[in-house]
Amino acid sequence: MRNAPGMNNRHGHHQHYSKEQLTVNDLSQTLKQLWHYLVKKRIQLFMVFLFTIVTTVVSIVGTRLNGIIIDQYISSDRLRMLTIICSIMVGMYLFSSIFNWLQNHFMVLISQDTSASIRHDIFSSMQRLPLTYFDHHPSGDLMSRMTNDVDNINTALMQTFIQLFTGIITVIGMLIAMLIVSPMLTVVVLVASLGTYVFSRAIARATQSSFIHQQEELGVLNSEIEETLSGKKTIQLFERTDQILSDFKATNQRYVDHAYRAQFFSGTMGPLNNMVNNLAYAAITIIGAIAIIKGYSGITVGVIFSFLIYLRDFNGPIRNMLDLINTLQLSIASAERVFEVVNATPEPDEEQLPPTASIKGEVVLKHVSFGYEPGVNILKDLSITAKPGETVAIVGPTGAGKTTTINLLTKLYPLNAGTITIDGINIDQIRRQDLRRNIAIVQQEPFLFSMTVKENILLGRPNATDADVVTAAKAANADSFIRLLPQGYDTPLTDGAQNLSQGQRQLLSIARAFIAQTPLLILDEATSSIDTKTELDIQEATTQLMQDKTSFVIAHRLSTIQNADQIIVVNHGEIVERGTHENLLAANGFYAALYNSQFSNLQS
Template identity: 50%
Template sequence: MSENRNPSLQPNFTGRQSPWLYLAAEKPRLTNVTGTLKRILEYLLGWRSSLLFALVCAVVSTGITIVGTRLNGYTVDTFIARKDARMLGIVCLLMAGMYVVGVASSYVQSILTIRAAQRTSAALRRDLFRRVAHLPPAYFDAHSSGDVMSRLTNDVDNINTAISQTTVQLFTGIVSVAGMLAAMLFLSPPLTLVCLITTPLTFFTTRIIARNVQRFFVEQQRELGKLNGYIEEMVSGQKILRLFSRETRVVEDFERINRRYVGDAFRAQAVSGIIGPCNNMVNNIAYLLVAVAGGFCVIRNIGGVTVGVVFSFLLYMRNFTNPINNILAMANSLQLALASAERVFETMDGQPECDADGASDIERIEGDIRFENVRFSYVPGKPVLRGADIVAEPGQTVAIVGPTGAGKTTIISLLTRFYDTDGGRIRIDGMPIEAITRRSLRRSVSLVLQDTFLFSDTIRENIRYGRIDAGDEEVVEAAQQAHAHEFILQLPHGYDTVLTDNGQNLSQGQRQLLNIARSLLSRASVLILDEATSSVDTRTEQIIQSALLTLMKGKTSFVIAHRLSTIKNADKIVVIDGGRVVEQGTHESLLEKKGFYFRLYESQFKTGMPNGVPGG
């Protein structure tokens, strides 16, 4: 089967990506039921050959039911009335054979539709994951990881469950309702009219309830996303919450969020649960009316209606109303699936990172980087950078210091194009940064953060993540340069030791050395260090410092709030305050100016922070 491609899922690449653009997605709503259903149907039709064969099976099964039902009535009027046991036996054997064929057809239809539903949910999950993999950091700033995981798992599973159940019911129902209606009209138009009187009441009742229950299911899925996000956060931070003895408070917060979710889920299920009893009541009224009308016709000998006709008609009527009731009874799962589908498509419609028209790949950045009057704000009207000018020449080490919130990390986010500027320009080797594809730009930039991230894989593959085509010898060489080789060999399986839970079986310093080895392997020409040694002890810091010096050789390096030894040796120190570059120069020249940097130095270095940095 060819890959299912849905052109309606392609978003418009307009507007700068901001976390506030995605926060609107948290409002509970079901705004476009028709559009959501259409998009699900487009996925489902990717398996149209299976669905078509399933439809043929449904026609066969329904045809057998129609013929068998009419034979029941004919047998009552003819063979039972005449007490013809021989013919009665022949008809029973014939009907038994027909029903075996009908059961086989229904089974094949069920298998085909369930397979189509499973493949549809797999395609949904695949496309959703692909979109999540290409969404900008702004999306994840606005959504917790638990909420994103909930969309990939719970929401897609809800859609899968609804499709698996309703597709079978829908195929059987449409064919059965049409076939039984035709059979009832052929058998007795007056009784068919009596039956149809109550049908609009069923749809009217269901529509009113379903319209009101939609918002409850949307709220239920929203609260489920919050619950998953809270659980993920508490499991990740379980050491911190124990350290500060917050277990009781965390349990109380969880119970509060859980109660909100249970309340929304109860309201959704309780309201949708009214549909089934209401439909049963309407159907019972319809059966009663047909029985009374049929009995009257038999007694008065009107229209050739016999006991067998009434018997067959009631069976037809049951097969006519049951598919409708089955579909309507699943309104709760349908509403839940619609709410889930809207959350899934909402994420799919998120604006992915995209390159400008004409952007080109670059093999390697030489390292000439210039910020020219760069302006940026995460929230409109609240600027973070107010015309920053920074120049880094190839091979230079530029330290960026300043107080918390001054805009230091934002500069790095702009340099890696996690965000785009509001104004001004960033040039790399003379080219506007927008003229370079993100992929090739990031391939030339290596980032070493305070918080390392290691995958649940072997140490070898974690290092190889820096350059996926690197050989084992290159991996070992990078580890040696990063001073990680010795401790790796001391592990039970050396380079084949499997890390779990972000490498929690290693120390913070060891994780950082692996991160540095990964960066060394990448051979990037631009290096960014963001608080790379701030959370390790002095001895480990010295080891990491040595590895960083190896890593920085020949590279244009940006160092944010690093330790004093690196700041002092930087070719240039850029001081940021309030989103503006207030000073630039070497450590000695800035101290001589006795300006902002000097005051930071005096306040933070001479007050018991000998190895800190100005501005932290």
């Protein structure tokens, strides 16, 4: 089945059907961790429970008093007592409504506080996770854990937990009150509850498969919409509009057919429950009336009155509680997904390592091997020596392991074998942050945050001055276009820096590398789609940037390659050749072939 991730869930009423079952072990672990958050709020929770008991008792007693008033004060016209008891009730209700408000008030505080702290925990855990974690977990999935799943937990806390609790108090309290007043009518109320339950279950079971089909068809429909609209230009150019539309209409029809089946049956649930309630209403009246005539068990008009209200107050919470069990299942599944991230193993702690002072920039890789999966080495026995200030160009075909090599330098991944030393110190002995503060990186597709241009540059060295920013931007050939932006350096970048061209984004990331003033530089040159004029700007800026720095460059530009102190040619994770441009051309090997392929067009 085709699936549009992230799209189906939003309007899936019945997503819990597709959730996997939790094992008991996970369940107790998850509950324990959830409980851990609630324990912090135990005083507030206790207050909420207390208020709940008060409001519930007032409501039960009040309802019974209504009946008593009918029987003892109205029917027998005792007006003075009526006034007194009515005043008492007004006081009682006012008092209870204040408690009711307090109960809600605390609940909002508890649930928002807890949500915020769960969100905090998942975020701060994510900050400490190794890069491998992000390679294995798609960002869409992690994002949905941080948003949808945290929301679900919040719902569980805010609604489920409290409603379950108030539900139980109400149900037990009312059951006791009803049994005391009239066991016979209590049976009627209980039969009605049972009826509601049975109908709901039966309909839920009957419609479950229809709902699954409806959700599946909706998923197919949505991904078809997405795919079609994204490919609009191609569809128009190849004159496929009519055929695509007729396919779409068929899918649309299938969705509507399934959706109708699901909604037709599930829509009868409300009216059915309503009917059961009305039948119980009738039963209480009729049975009550007959009992009064026959003089059974002290049933009075007031008792009937009380029970008619109890019926509504009793069935409401019971029906809620049934819904809540579904919500609870969903929330626990969500909690488990959230805690999976919170509990993931972070990068090893390096507090015990000595801080590293300044670095000169001699980098040595010795017999380095690495693989993302254990046992599968992507890089095999790499040895490279770069003297301070040298430029090392790494070239090779796509997938040769160039990017992996430079990722190892910044300890983004741990080595499988071999060592990397900087100024003779093994990088294992250097704190990650110390190491990374000494290396500036320009990525192939630079990432900019939705802050202002200035703030983005400042990320390279947060304590730099505004003057430094301008200097860096000038050095990066970025100053001129920045000044043309609506608010210059203070122009906010939109999400994904879509308001800049790709070349401009690169220039900004070069400025960021400039301002960092590091002895080491890693540069992953862009391969594609940079326009020619900007390309010149970039080339000039990077050449400047590389001066006086030990630079590792994944090179695609001829000029970079030609000017490099050494060229490392990588293929299939191994170094196949090394030397200068001239040496390598003369050797007429792999490099020469690679080089010539670019210019073979000119000769033909």
